[in-house]
Amino acid sequence: MKLKSLALMAAATAALTATQASATAFYINYSGIDVTTALPFTANLVGDQTGGFATTISGTRNGIAVTGLSPYASATQAITGSFPYTNLGGLSYSVGTTSYNFFTYFDGKNYETNSDINPGGDDSNIAGTFSQIVPASVTASVPEPATWAMMLAGFAMVGFGLRSRRKQTVRVTYA
Numbered sequence: 001m002k003l004k005s006l007a008l009m010a011a012a013t014a015a016l017t018a019t020q021a022s023a024t025a026f027y028i029n030y031s032g033i034d035v036t037t038a039l040p041f042t043a044n045l046v047g048d049q050t051g052g053f054a055t056t057i058s059g060t061r062n063g064i065a066v067t068g069l070s071p072y073a074s075a076t077q078a079i080t081g082s083f084p085y086t087n088l089g090g091l092s093y094s095v096g097t098t099s100y101n102f103f104t105y106f107d108g109k110n111y112e113t114n115s116d117i118n119p120g121g122d123d124s125n126i127a128g129t130f131s132q133i134v135p136a137s138v139t140a141s142v143p144e145p146a147t148w149a150m151m152l153a154g155f156a157m158v159g160f161g162l163r164s165r166r167k168q169t170v171r172v173t174y175a
Helices: 002-016 145-163
Strands: 024-033 040-050 053-061 091-095 098-104 110-114
Antiparallel strands (some): 024 040, 098 110
């Protein structure tokens, strides 16, 4: 009876925790010429995304560390796995006190706006065109909670089975 209730608890735990874990990483590397300063720039970004939206970001822009995601230009932080890499809302990130928004415009090209040059984030002051873009790529995902629950339930059942095993008595009879 105890074994049946243990098996039912394990099945219920597995069913309740059977949600998909989707931890994937994205990589966006781009470079271009800043139209305001006429100087080249490069950005190398890496982060995590859940459900197609960036949740963390790190990397560098012109060798200066990215400090995190930014709400600049009403960014949606949406990331796709192929072209277009973002939507018009784009991916905004901060480098020190300046924010940058990387986005795909209606013309199908990728651009970047700069909060120092264009505080509103409008496309009227586009700060570059890009020569290299590496799209989002998927890395190994985190095991699903249901997998962990089933493994733990299996260990518990094996342990319970070994513990509750009755000792066999051996009778020796002499003729």
